[in-house]
Amino acid sequence: MTQTGTWAVKVGLAQMLKGGVIMDVVTPEHARIAEEAGACAVMALERVPSDIRKDGGVARMSDPEMIRGIIAAVTIPVMAKARIGHFVEAEVLQALGIDYIDESEVLTPADETHHIDKHAFTVPFVCGCRNLGEALRRIGEGAAMIRTKGEAGTGDIVEAVRHMRAVQDEIRRLQNMPDDEVYTAAKEMQAPLHLVQQVKREGRLPVVNFAAGGVATPADAALMMRLGADGVFVGSGIFKSENPPLVAKAIVEATTHYMDADVIARVSTGLGKAMPGIAVGSLHEKELLATRGW
Amino acid sequence: MTTLHSNGRKTVGVLALQGDFREHREMLERMGHEVREVRKPAQLEGLDALIIPGGESTTIARLILSNGFQQPLRDFCDSGRPVWGTCAGAILLARNVDRLDRPGIEMMDISVRRNAFGRQVDSFEAALDVKGIEGEPFHAVFIRAPQIEEVRAPAEAIATLPDGTVVAAREGNLLATSFHPELTGDTRLHELFLTIGRNGHE
Numbered sequence: 001m002t003q004t005g006t007w008a009v010k011v012g013l014a015q016m017l018k019g020g021v022i023m024d025v026v027t028p029e030h031a032r033i034a035e036e037a038g039a040c041a042v043m044a045l046e047r048v049p050s051d052i053r054k055d056g057g058v059a060r061m062s063d064p065e066m067i068r069g070i071i072a073a074v075t076i077p078v079m080a081k082a083r084i085g086h087f088v089e090a091e092v093l094q095a096l097g098i099d100y101i102d103e104s105e106v107l108t109p110a111d112e113t114h115h116i117d118k119h120a121f122t123v124p125f126v127c128g129c130r131n132l133g134e135a136l137r138r139i140g141e142g143a144a145m146i147r148t149k150g151e152a153g154t155g156d157i158v159e160a161v162r163h164m165r166a167v168q169d170e171i172r173r174l175q176n177m178p179d180d181e182v183y184t185a186a187k188e189m190q191a192p193l194h195l196v197q198q199v200k201r202e203g204r205l206p207v208v209n210f211a212a213g214g215v216a217t218p219a220d221a222a223l224m225m226r227l228g229a230d231g232v233f234v235g236s237g238i239f240k241s242e243n244p245p246l247v248a249k250a251i252v253e254a255t256t257h258y259m260d261a262d263v264i265a266r267v268s269t270g271l272g273k274a275m276p277g278i279a280v281g282s283l284h285e286k287e288l289l290a291t292r293g294w
Numbered sequence: 295m296t297t298l299h300s301n302g303r304k305t306v307g308v309l310a311l312q313g314d315f316r317e318h319r320e321m322l323e324r325m326g327h328e329v330r331e332v333r334k335p336a337q338l339e340g341l342d343a344l345i346i347p348g349g350e351s352t353t354i355a356r357l358i359l360s361n362g363f364q365q366p367l368r369d370f371c372d373s374g375r376p377v378w379g380t381c382a383g384a385i386l387l388a389r390n391v392d393r394l395d396r397p398g399i400e401m402m403d404i405s406v407r408r409n410a411f412g413r414q415v416d417s418f419e420a421a422l423d424v425k426g427i428e429g430e431p432f433h434a435v436f437i438r439a440p441q442i443e444e445v446r447a448p449a450e451a452i453a454t455l456p457d458g459t460v461v462a463a464r465e466g467n468l469l470a471t472s473f474h475p476e477l478t479g480d481t482r483l484h485e486l487f488l489t490i491g492r493n494g495h496e
Contacts, residue, residue, distance in 0.1 A: 002418040002419065002420040002455075003418055003419050003420075004415065004416060004417060004418045005415065006418075006419055008419060008435050008477060009414075009417040009418060009419060009435060009436070009437055012417070012435055012437045012474065012477050013414055013417065013437050013438065015314040015317060015348075015477065016313055016314055016348045016349050016350065016381070016382070016437055016438075017349075017350070018312070018313060018314060018315075018316070018349075019310070019311070019312040019313060019315070019349070020312045020313075020349070020350060020353055035352055035395075036356075036395070037356075038312075038352070038353045038356035038357060038360075039353065040312060040349065040350040040353045041350070075352065075393050075394075075408060075409065076350055076352055076353070077350070077414065077438065094415065097413045097415070098413075098414075099413055099414035099438070100414065122415045123414060123415050124414065249360075252353070252356070252357070253357070253360065255312075256310075256311050256312060256333060256357055257333060260333075
């Protein structure tokens with residue numbers, strides 16, 4: 001008697017990705033560079049976030065042919081993005097054999113009220129969050145992995161730090177809270193009560209939590225690990241840098257040795273120019289991606 | 295002769311380059327053992343046993359090479375102390391692996407096929423009889439799991455699926471499983487593992 005698509009195998013794949021780096025790739029060649037550098041998975045997409053930001057227009061799920069090409073090019077898990085609420089894009093990605101779907105604010109949302117019912121799928125989902133309530137709403141809908149959103153395509157780590165600190169701070173606050181105040185806390189953070197109680201009991205999220213949105217250097221990756229991330233997503237930070245294979249390897253080493261400044265110093269040496277970057281403070285409110293999702 | 299219950303507190307290393315090393319650590323700590331996360335070869339010193347966890351085998355293999363771990367891990371296997379690879383760890387212990395673009399530790403006489411059950415949508419849970427484990431079947435979680443396609447003596451198969459697919463093997467002090475006991479609450483395989491040493495490491 002065997003069972004597929006269970007909560008244990010959905011959450012379990014994310015557990016296997018921990019301590020690793022998931023890299024955005026737009027071609028099979030990028031995917032092979034990422035695998036060679038030690039990426040624990042790749043995110044297949046048509047344009048990296050910094051190009052989506054620059055080009056504007058509607059950003060959608062990638063072309064199935066491109067996704068198939070990337071799946072064929074590597075042996076590591078392949079993730080891909082669906083628009084928030086676009087359950088048909090998600091069904092297509094599942095049919096293509098994608099290993100994890102990112103219901104992502106980096107693409108243009110398809111539904112401004114409802115996220116995808118992720119329990120209805122065999123394939124697992126990862127979703128973004130800015131705080132604990134948002135993380136637990138997504139887990140309630142069936143997300144088996146969470147990532148803090150940061151601000152994708154900027155190369156500015158400030159929002160990733162803000163979101164990771166917010167999640168960790170709210171977990172610590174719950175741990176110190178009397179049991180009879182948890183009901184109101186759940187109401188205020190608009191999160192399912194049983195998940196809030198579970199976080200209070202265990203002192204951590206019920207699923208793996210990676211950092212995303214703004215990681216551009218090995219030190220950025222180590223910083224997010226030090227703040228409590230289980231691993232990191234790197235989008236534009238690798239393939240918009242001067243020397244992608246070298247930067248990719250350096251970020252992988254820094255994520256493993258995040259407590260060891262000597263290693264981070266060594267791998268940060270001679271990497272060439274990092275991605276150019278945009279300070280988040282210079283963006284208009286309507287240019288922010290992190291505020292998408294509800 | 296080994297016994298099925300561990301006697302006394304041991305210091306167990308978990309290779310912590312990438313993967314689910316925390317789950318192994320927490321299970322071993324619940325069993326009362328001291329656990330060390332190993333990120334540098336020097337940290338192998340003084341360990342009674344070592345686990346190579348689940349994770350992404352290409353990633354861990356790359357970090358084994360870049361951090362000078364290959365020979366120290368081979369020496370550890372030769373020392374007779376128990377070494378256990380779960381999933382990615384099993385891939386790295388095997389002498390023969392398909393589609394792995396870099397060498398692993400290559401110490402067990404088994405051939406392994408990666409992602410042999412398919413992609414993530416084919417990941418599954420199943421009940422399993424494991425040789426050396428008494429009582430109820432072991433609840434096994436398989437995630438993008440490898441199959442052990444060939445087991446050559448002195449290695450022996452110790453668990454198979456109903457269709458005959460080998461998913462666990464042992465060779466002296468070396469243990470390989472395609473599945474993840476560390477993701478369940480069942481400590482029986484961790485207990486068995488700590489008894490398989492040789493050369494005075496029983």
